[in-house]
Amino acid sequence: MIGSDVVIENVNKSFGDFKALDDVSIGIKKGEFFSLLGPSGCGKTTLLRIIAGFEEPQDGLVLLDGANVLPLPPDGRKVNTVFQNYALFPHLSVFENVAFSLRLKKRPESEVRERVGEYLKLVELSSHAQKKPAQLSGGQKQRVAIARALINEPSVLLLDEPLSALDAKLRQHMLIELDAIHDKIGITFIYVTHDQQEALSVSDRIAVMNAGKVLQVGTPQEIYESPATDFVAKFIGETNLFEGVIRSVRGEMTEIESPEFGTILITDVDPPPAGTRVSWTVRPEKIRIELDRPQRARDGLNVFQGVVDEPIYSGFQTKFYVKTPKATLKVIKQHADWSDEGPEIAWKEEVWLSFSAEDAFLVEVKR
């Protein structure tokens, strides 16, 4: 099967006075695993429903392979949806659920049998063909919904929080399966989720949304490493986000006057001029935590002292909340093997924190 590219251009959608989508533009490439990520109520489902044809935007365009699909009804678009609540037909068996679109097209019985068999095998449900949806577990229902959508050979598959009804373990497993199915089938997947972990782990690219707006589109690395706005920085993973004023710029090395930490060094390819108010961020795992003062081995190392307020142990890592005189920093220390382990860092202990200018990022320019 071949995927389509999907271009969303300046789409606006209001429900009464409420603006659910505010001038949304996204370009999705053929065969991409593309995620729409954002908190609940930010307009993800609305955007998906517009692409599927269940909702009409007030203005804007939705192009599939360059052709505007907005005038077409849902049954006229080469797009299929895996609904959040699965929406399996309760009166039909698993087999007939999957066969639904083929029956509509009045395909001969032999072809129906063959194709449904093939897709049930793809989602590993061959032995459940005669069951009714009510007799299936959540994960199985999920897979029926996927097979039912895929058998129609869409060029774009829309998935609306398909894993949200499953428990954590199963979610991880289904996510890997989804990724495998995507690799095998090769069509475009547009995947809606509010779970940043899910989005980061399988997506080729992600659009982060909030309050009806697209804030940033990029690969998981781009989104995580260099968030475009404060919201993205806070929403994706854990972070330390502060404000400051740019004091001086020497090439890429930028000095920020920070009310909390004094002077902070950051590298940025295109820093704004001195005097600009900005927000900056450093991820917790990029901060080193040590009992001894680190050697100033290189230029551009930010170093300060603090007291461990609360260590949170979670097996493979420990998260520390470290109090510096004017702020609290989150620091994550991965546990390596025994030879790498220094002395244990405990509650109330005085520690040294350091991070490189390369690991800190400018996020937003403030007015």
Next chain:
Amino acid sequence: MKRGPGGLYAAPSVVWLTVFFIAPLLIIVLYSFMTPGARGGVELKPTLDAYRAIANPVFARVTFNTILVALGSTMITLLIALPCGYYMARSSKQTLLLLLVIIPFWTNFLIRIYAWIAILGNEGFLNDLLRALGLAQDSIRFLYNRWAVMLVLVYTYLPYAILPLFSTIDKFDFSLLEAARDLGATKLGAINKVLLPNIRGGILTAFLFTFIPIFGAYAVPLLVGGTESYMLGNLIADELTKSRNWPLASAISLVITLVTTIGVMLLLRANGTNVLGGGGGKEESEGKAGKLDALAGAAVVGTAAVVGAAAPAGGGR
């Protein structure tokens, strides 16, 4: 299943059924095999006269007419009730609409029939209107034919069809229709292939709630019908009050019971659902318990039909 003291709790309903359904039914069966009394009632002399009298072309013609009118008006009622129930289920003003459906019950049934006579009569509202608009010179005879009977029957039993349909459609998950559209179904296709099969139970209930009382209708054909729209209920009433042939009235009643009971059982069997339990066609009641349920349901409905047919007649005139 384990048998606990649960049987005890069923006692009141058993007593109720015996006193109000089974005993009257037995009395009707007995009466049908007796000789008519001179002034109504029966003499305790067993005979098959009543059943011989049934084998009569008049009876066959009235039965045929009854089936025709009952099936026709039930179908029309369902066709109107389905979109009404659908609209109510989707509306944000459900309470108001429900109230509107129920309000007619606040006025006595007979008064509402007379209201129809006031509307449709030769000097009625509709004829006045047509004359005023210059669309007709002479009165048009709307009343006293099969169409008038069907119109008033449909009007009367519409709420009984709307309510069960509304309650089933209200429970229907409308995202299923979107799923069907998504998979390539047209609007009508989605309703046909997904909505209708999922509200089968409600449709069946609505069918029974209208067909059975209409099959035993008496007052409507009497008041707005003509001779050609005579129904079995009228025949029973005539035998009770005019010809004073109670055994024959009983025998006809039993025929109605038999026809409706068999019909209901066939329907239930075809559906495999317990309609009276209000199941949405989801769980299939299998095995003995399910069959017994269906049987009891059919018997109750059938008996209700007889009582319904006989009651207005028993009221006497």
